[in-house]
Every structure is written in C-alpha cells, then in structure tokens.
Amino acid sequence: MMRFDFDNSFARELPGFCVKWAPDRVPRPQLRYLNHALAEELRLDTGQQDTATLADMLSGNRVPPGAEPIAQAYAGHQFGQFSAQLGDGRALVIGEVMDGHGKCRDIAFKGSGPTPFARNGDGKAALGPMLREALISEAMHALGIPTTRTLAVVATGETVRREKLLPGANLTRIAASHIRVGTFEYYAARGDHERVRRLADYTIARHDPGLVGQNGRYLDFLGAVIDRQAALVAQWMGVGFIHGVMNTDNMSISGETIDYGPCAFMEAYDPKAVFSSIDQHGRYAYQNQPSIAQWNLARLAESLLPLLADQEKDAVVLATDAITNFDDLYQRYWLDVMRAKLGFNGRTPSRDDEDQALIAEWLGLLQRNRVDFTLAWRHLADAAEGSLASLRNLFADRVALDGWLAKWGARCASEDNHTQSDESHSAAVTRAKTMRRSNPWLIPRNHCVEDALTAASDENDFGPFEQLLTALKHPYEADAKFVRFSNPASESFTANYCTFCGT
Numbered sequence: 425m426m427r428f429d430f431d432n433s434f435a436r437e438l439p440g441f442c443v444k445w446a447p448d449r450v451p452r453p454q455l456r457y458l459n460h461a462l463a464e465e466l467r468l469d470t471g472q473q474d475t476a477t478l479a480d481m482l483s484g485n486r487v488p489p490g491a492e493p494i495a496q497a498y499a500g501h502q503f504g505q506f507s508a509q510l511g512d513g514r515a516l517v518i519g520e521v522m523d524g525h526g527k528c529r530d531i532a533f534k535g536s537g538p539t540p541f542a543r544n545g546d547g548k549a550a551l552g553p554m555l556r557e558a559l560i561s562e563a564m565h566a567l568g569i570p571t572t573r574t575l576a577v578v579a580t581g582e583t584v585r586r587e588k589l590l591p592g593a594n595l596t597r598i599a600a601s602h603i604r605v606g607t608f609e610y611y612a613a614r615g616d617h618e619r620v621r622r623l624a625d626y627t628i629a630r631h632d633p634g635l636v637g638q639n640g641r642y643l644d645f646l647g648a649v650i651d652r653q654a655a656l657v658a659q660w661m662g663v664g665f666i667h668g669v670m671n672t673d674n675m676s677i678s679g680e681t682i683d684y685g686p687c688a689f690m691e692a693y694d695p696k697a698v699f700s701s702i703d704q705h706g707r708y709a710y711q712n713q714p715s716i717a718q719w720n721l722a723r724l725a726e727s728l729l730p731l732l733a734d735q736e737k738d739a740v741v742l743a744t745d746a747i748t749n750f751d752d753l754y755q756r757y758w759l760d761v762m763r764a765k766l767g768f769n770g771r772t773p774s775r776d777d778e779d780q781a782l783i784a785e786w787l788g789l790l791q792r793n794r795v796d797f798t799l800a801w802r803h804l805a806d807a808a809e810g811s812l813a814s815l816r817n818l819f820a821d822r823v824a825l826d827g828w829l830a831k832w833g834a835r836c837a838s839e840d841n842h843t844q845s846d847e848s849h850s851a852a853v854t855r856a857k858t859m860r861r862s863n864p865w866l867i868p869r870n871h872c873v874e875d876a877l878t879a880a881s882d883e884n885d886f887g888p889f890e891q892l893l894t895a896l897k898h899p900y901e902a903d904a905k906f907v908r909f910s911n912p913a914s915e916s917f918t919a920n921y922c923t924f925c926g927t
Contacts, residue, residue, distance in 0.1 A: 427469060428531065429488035430519035434601075437626055440699025441607075441619070442494040447516055447544050448537030448547070450594070455479040456551070457893075459575050462598060466523050466531075466575070483578040483594050484516075484536045491518040495539035499613055500562060500606035500673030501723055503707055508613050509651060510606060510673050511541025514549065517602055518625045528630060530602050531575070533738055534595040548584040551577070551593040552926075556873060557887055558595065559683040563896040564681055569659045570652075571681040573598040586924075591881060600680055605724045606673030612727035616865055619732040621731055624669055642731040650721050652679025654750055657717045658757035662765060662885025663867060664690035664797040666824070668700035668923060670708045670716045672723050673757050685925040689867045691912045693790035693797045701868070701922040714758075716749045759783075764862040765801050766832065767808055767855040769839060793819045796912045798867050805859035808836070809852050864899040866906065868892070870921055871913035 435442060455475045463470045470478060475905040480486045487493060495512035502510075516539070517532045534557075535549025565571050580592040603623075610622040611619040624642055630633050632648050636643040656679050660667065667674070668686035676682040686700035695711035703709070709717060725743035732739035760771060762783045772779070790800050796819045803815035807829065818823045840851045895906035902910075913921070 428490060428519060429467075430488070430492075430521060431528070432490075432492040432494075432519050433630075434496070434517065434520070434529075434626070435492050435494050438622060438726055441623065442496045442517075443540050445493055445516060445539050446487070447493060447518075447533055447594075449485050449581035450483050450521050450578075450582060450592070452579075452582065453479040453483035453485055453594075454579045455482065455576065455592070456579050456880075457471075457555070457574070457577040457889075458482075459558075459562070459573070461701070462573050462575050464524075464545065466529065466598065468521075468522055469927075475855065478576070479578050482576045483531055483595050484579060491534075493518045493552070495541055496602055497541065497610050497671050498604050498605065499605035499610040500671050500675070501524065501609070501720070502671040505704075506609075506613070508610070509541070509543075510610075512539055512761070513542040513545050514538065515602075523662070527600070530597075530599045532597045532599065532602060534597050535592070536594055539687065542691045546578075546584060548582075548592050549594065550584050550586060550590040550881070551579055552877040553685070554593040554595040555877055555880055557597075559868055559873055559876065559889070559893060560684045561597075561681070562686055562893060563899065566667070566899050567659075567864060567867075567899050569663070569665075569681060570656055570679050571696065572676075579783055579898055586721040591813075599676070599682065600678035601627070601628075601630055601676070601678045602682075604673050604682075605669070605675045605677070605720055605727075607677075608724055608727035609672060617730040618729060624728065624731060627677055643742055643746065644894055646721075646728055646732075646743070647749070648727055649677055649679070649724060650746060650750050651753055653717050653721060654714075654753035655757045656681065658754060658761050661758060662711060662761040662862075663864060664693075666697060666708070666710050667701055667713065668698075668703065668708055669925060670713065670720065671711045672720045675720045678909035686923040688870050688923050689922070691796050691798070691870070691918055692794045692915075693787065693800070694794075695787075699921055699923050701924050714754050716827070718747060718754075721750060722747045734777075750803060761862075765804075767805070767836060767859040775835075778835070782828075782831060782907075789819070789821070789824055789828055793825075795819060798864060799912065800862070803864055805856045805863055808856040808859055861900055864903045866895060866899045866910050868896060869909060869911070869913060870923075871917050872909050 455478050495516055495518040499508050500510050515532055515534045516536050517530050520528050520530055523529050538547030554577045558577050561571050561574050575596040575598050578594045580594055582592040583589045584592045627647050632645055635644050666688050674683040688699035690710055697710045698706045702912040725747050729739040733744045804910045807815045816822050874893055876892045879888045893919045895909045
C-alpha cells in the first residue's frame with residue numbers, strides 16, 4: 425500500500441476548528457491521472473502499486489493508515505456579500521506530510537461527498553472540472569507561479585447532476601495549507617477572539633516560523649500575508665490569468681493560487697476580460713484582481729484587529745497602514761514582472777516613471793489592436809534580436825507599434841550602454857533569451873482545455889488531456905510538436921466563452 429507518513433497538526437492543535445469526517449465510498453474508482461513527479465516530491469512510493477489499489481486509496485474508498493480526514497470550517501465574502509457559514513462542503517483534508525524539501529503539505533480530497541458544511545449540495549465533483557484543475561494548476565506550477573497542485577484525479581463510476589448528468593470524479597489536491605482568509609473570518613464573525621489568536625499562532629508557526637514568540641508578530645504576520653498576495657497577483661497579471669472567483673474563502677494565507685473553478689487565461693488583451701459565468705458585473709475582471717486582493721486582505725486585517733493592539737483605535741491605524749502598503753508592494757512586484765518581460769535588468773527606481781509609461785503605452789497598443797497577450801510578449805523577444813515580422817503581423821496599427829518599438833529600443837540601448845556591453849548583437853541575443861524565460865510560449869489556451877475536457881468527459885478519450893498536460897510542462901520552450909496548442913482561439917469562441925464553478 426502507498427505509504428503516507430502523516431501528521432495531523434491542524435486537527436490536533438485546533439480542535440473545534442474542523443469536523444472529523446469520512447469520504448464517501450464510490451462504486452467503481454478508476455485512476456485517470458497520477459502526478460508521478462509530485463508523488464516523488466512528496467516521498468510517496470507509487471511505483472510498486474497497481475492502479476486499482478491506487479484508485480481505491482485516492483478515491484477515499486480506503487483511507488490511508490494514519491489519516492484523520494477533516495472538513496475545515498470557514499466563512500467568506502462571496503462577491504462582496506458575507507456568508508458566516510461556509511466550510512469544506514465537498515472536500516476533506518486527510519492529513520499532512522513533509523515533502524522532500526522539509527515543507528509541510530496538506531493532502532486533501534475534493535469531491536469526496538457531502539460534509540456537515542455542504543449546505544444541501546451533493547458534495548460531489550464532475551470529471552471535467554477536476555481535470556481542468558489538474559491542467560491549470562500544473563500549468564501554473566510550470567509557469568513558476570505559487571499554486572496548489574494536483575496529485576491525482578480518480579473517476580468514481582457514478583454520475584453527478586449539473587446542467588446535465590456528468591461522470592463523477594475525485595481530485596487529490598496538495599497545498600501548503602488550506603487556511604484561508606475566510607478561516608479567520610469564521611471566528612472573528614462570532615466574536616471568538618481567543619480562537620482567532622490560536623488560529624493565528626498555528627498559522628504563524630506553519631507559514632512564518634520566524635515570527636513565533638516575537639512581539640508584534642500578528643501585525644508582522646498580516647504584513648507577510650499581504651506581501652505574498654501582492655507578489656502572487658502580480659504574477660497572475662504577467663501571464664494574463666483570471667482567477668474568476670476571488671472570494672475571501674478562495675484566498676490562501678500561504679500565498680498559493682487555490683480553487684480553480686471559473687478560471688481562464690486571457691487571449692486578446694482586454695483589461696475588462698471576464699470568463700466566469702457567475703461574475704455578471706465584472707467584479708473579478710482581470711484589471712480588478714489587484715484591488716480585490718487588497719479588499720480581501722482588509723477583511724483579514726479586520727479579523728485580526730483584537731490581536732494588533734489593546735485599543736481598537738490603535739489597531740485600526742496599524743491595520744490600515746498595513747493594507748495601504750499593499751499598493752506599493754503590488755506596484756513593485758508588478759513592475760518587476762513587467763521589466764523582466766520587457767528584457768530590462770532588475771529593479772531601477774530612478775526609471776520607475778519612465779518604465780511605467782512605456783508599459784502603459786504598450787498595453788494600450790495591445791488593447792486597441794486586440795492583440796493576443798501571450799503572443800505579443802513572446803514575439804517581442806524576437807524583436808529584441810531584430811526579427812520584427814512576427815510581432816508586426818499581430819498589429820493593425822503598425823505605425824504606432826513602430827513608434828513604441830523605437831522608445832523601447834532606446835531604453836534597451838541605454839541599459840546596454842550602462843552595462844558597457846562590448847557587442848550590441850551579443851547584448852540583443854542575451855536580452856531575447858532572458859525575455860523568453862519570462863514570456864511563455866504556451867499557456868493553457870481555453871479552446872484547447874475545453875477540447876481536452878470534452879474528449880475525456882464525453883468520449884472517454886484521455887489522449888488530448890494527456891498531450892496537453894505534457895505540452896504545458898515546459899511553457900517557456902517552443903516545441904514544434906505542440907504548436908497546435910499555441911495558437912489562439914477564434915474570435916467567435918472567445919466572444920462566447922464562459923467557465924463554471926463546477927458545483
């Protein structure tokens with residue numbers, strides 16, 4: 425049997441913060457995806473197990489020895505409206521393991537049946553959405569963006585009812601933890617300040633151990649969470665990722681991307697892009713993600729107020745200063761991301777205004793010309809080497825593009841002169857190589873994802889899913905074998921494209 429060396433610190437140290445619960449048994453579990461590389465990272469021996477045994481364990485039919493499955497309690501602001509009682513309605517953390525790097529990781533099931541937090545839901549998951557999470561989460565990992573991971577997807581042999589009857593599945597998710605902003609809100613909303621303190625101390629020990637026992641640790645902890653989220657959202661923005669449902673219960677304290685429901689990658693650059701079927705007013709549009717992250721973090725700060733100072737007015741001042749600092753942190757991280765994409769060297773405060781203006785003009789060009797976000801940046805790397813054709817072919821207004829390229833070229837040249845490069849051609853080649861490490865050749869194109877999910881769910885054909893997943897493992901390396909996955913969708917597809925939460 426595959427062995428997990430479990431710890432169960434959340435259940436042990438925070439009794440009353442969760443409910444012990446067993447996953448539902450399923451009739452015919454069948455392993456549809458197993459992440460062997462991640463299993464090795466988690467020090468799990470899967471090589472000696474037959475697929476039937478693995479499917480039985482990863483479906484929840486056979487709970488691994490040492491596991492203590494729990495459903496965690498949390499609240500959350502969903503589209504701005506507070507729900508005091510949410511929690512894991514169809515998920516269970518079955519335990520924690522130490523990975524090969526000495527880091528604690530949660531192992532959790534998603535779609536394992538209703539819990540006391542299910543709120544009349546069926547507690548199940550459909551195969552398509554679970555395969556989507558596997559594709560997108562592993563793509564995000566390959567892009568270098570902090571994320572939960574997918575260890576396995578198991579078809580359950582049962583059907584679930586959504587818009588129609590769909591094949592059921594269970595996903596095994598790996599996370600640094602499943603503690604969310606909404607976890608703190610749950611106890612703060614009930615005025616249970618002692619449990620907020622206990623939760624904060626546990627979370628600090630797990631995610632910010634350097635703060636343990638320090639004076640002012642709760643304010644420093646808030647600052648650390650703010651910093652992680654600012655960095656994370658800046659990375660989302662750099663690849664055109666739209667989370668789609670940035671509720672406070674979907675914001676992880678660890679700084680990982682979590683809960684891949686109605687998510688998508690933008691193609692033609694549009695700051696107002698929304699692909700979520702439930703985001704009718706664009707609250708979680710691409711351009712709003714930084715401000716929504718700050719709004720969510722303000723809810724965390726409110727939950728921590730009793731821990732920040734003895735007097736509420738003093739705590740409010742401290743929390744407000746911390747939340748206000750998000751703007752500067754985000755702008756710094758975002759500018760770092762964009763400078764790398766433009767091929768500039770590191771942080772140069774004296775050039776901040778110049779570079780921000782250059783980036784704003786570039787993004788304006790992309791928007792007005794309806795240019796594919798990923799291709800534009802990737803072909804800009806070609807332009808760095810003097811090959812302009814692929815980039816110019818993306819633009820209708822080539823005069824405006826040429827004007828911007830002249831400014832960008834001058835900025836590059838000034839940097840090359842500053843570093844006293846001996847040979848301009850060599851500097852250009854180096855810049856292009858550097859840019860290709862920051863500008864992916866491949867993202868999970870929405871039409872490719874849908875084709876793979878449809879084949880698997882409707883036709884029991886997992887070939888397209890496996891091929892796309894293989895391609896997405898190396899997003900920065902152009903590969904002729906996978907060129908079909910690099911092409912944008914048709915405008916008609918994109919204009920009508922929606923993603924759904926899967927519940």
